[in-house]
Amino acid sequence: MRAAVMPHAGDAEVLEVAEVAVPLRINSEVLVHVAAAGVNPIDAKTRSGRGVSAAIEGYPYVLGYDFAGVVVETPYAAHPLSVGDEVFGVMSVPRGQGSYAEYVSVPSLQVTKAPKALTLVEAAGVPLAALTAWGMVVDVAKAHEGQRMLVHAGAGGVGHFAVQFAAYFGAHVIATGSPRNLSFLRGLGAAEVIDHTSTRFDEVLSGIDVVIDLIGNVHDETGTRSLTVLRPGGLLVNAPTGSWDTLAADAAAAGVRSSTYKFIPDASTLAVIARLLDSGDVRVHVEEVFPLDRAADAHRAIESGHTRGKVVLQVGALPL
Template identity: 35%
Template sequence: MKAVIISEFGGTEVLKIQETELPIPMDDEILVKVFASGVNPVDGVIRNGGNDLLRPLLKLPLILGCDAAGIVEEVGTNVTSFKKGDEVFGCPNFPGNGSYAEFVAARATQFAFKPKNISFNEASAVPLTALVAWMGLFELGKLQEGQRVLILGASGGVGNFAVQGAKAKGAYVIATASSGNLEFLKQIGADEVLDYKTQNVEKILQKIDLVFDASPVRDDNERLKSVSVLKNGGIYVTANVDFPFNEKVNKLFAKKNIKGEMVAGQKHEHLQEIAKLIEDGKIKIFLSKVYPLEQVEEAHKESETWHVRGKLVLEVQKKKENDKKN
């Protein structure tokens, strides 16, 4: 099978499409024929050698990719949740041999049934970013119906799922982005939108229940501003696990009795709930651009601009007429 394999860490030039052996699923795994893979900023982090959290987990050579959408080709002997021919999407083997490949073998629990009303390309844009949003909002952020949530970096891959997920659960959503993305945020359900370049959230907002930081910006002063808008006893959650809370931030947490959290993992069981919301029309998928596998370098360069609205996707292979459910 074809796969994007890195044998050394570095820039986009280390991304090599090679032929490699078809993986064999273990007893608790499924083998998935991959039609599409999402492209995430963390893919570039791994390609460059990882951060303090990821570096000990990375072993070369490896296949990049955290999002897969495709059809079950084979099931392990202990798998009862899927059968050959099922259309699935999931977040396999993070970080390890992943979804930039024509086939991936991974635990069945890392997958869910693909929403029937979207394509494989669209489905591959969902798993990692949506699961990060769900963990941040509902597991760590304890977001409830009627609460006010401020979502930073709301137009990106994680942010747009956070806006839609929070709105689907009945929260009042305030979202920040650049001026060119404000109308987009209104369209996906934000109750209020703020231009982070020209409007100061700390002067406009107060007594927010939850701040969810999905922005790529890593700046302690900006973090202090967003923490300051929380009510006493509020919750601050960030997706930037590589950017620890500094002393000033921790002091402000203590002063306002705020709980500070970092999204360090995901719960794959949320995928089926997310799929149901997609099928019900409460969450829409926004693709920034779809690249063929052969243009993986271009996809990574685009991802690293940090100005992607929605999600970038690699079309690993096209679905053919004989790729049907049995």
């Protein structure tokens, strides 16, 4: 099968299309013919030798968590998924190979039926970002009516789902973004928007219940400044790993609660998200679609740090 492989760690140009073996389906895995694969910042970090690269067991390696495609083999006849079903899900990179490939063999608990209302390209942009947003906003922060929630990077892959989930559950959402994204953020349900290029959010906000921190201290001490806008006992949830090593101590000193977060590749939660996408209560925004042989350009786009919504790789010819 064709796959975009990294022969070794390096810049985006190391990514190249090569022929690799179709993964062997074992145990309760489902074999999926991949139509499209979502691209996430962790892919680029890992490709560059950071991220989860330390756990890659051998090269050439196939990156990619998100996939959408069609089931070609199930573990047994009565399995809830059938051959021909359109599905989406998330791989456990770097345990096994990823989804920048024509086939994935995915554990049953990490794949579910794709939303009918979405194309497979759109569906491929959903899993990792939406599961992360759900975990942070719903599972950890318990989004609810009346809660004042600040979402940093609300226009990005995780952020655009976080804004929508928080608004769906009734929270008063304040989102940060650059000028080109402010009306986009309002359209997602943000009650207030802050242009991070012209306004320092900590000079205009206070009494916030929850900060969904998708920046950390990577840019302009965003994480540390966020602690000052929380009410006493408020909660900051941080996703970018390694972005702020003193988070727990800093939060405790400021009299607020904090947690890092790691997405869980849980298909049952993804099925709930699929229902919200089918009902139209939530939408995915795919900013750009690249063919597999332009995986390097897709990585350059994600490394810009300013894509809106999702970047997706089209892996096979559609429809399958």
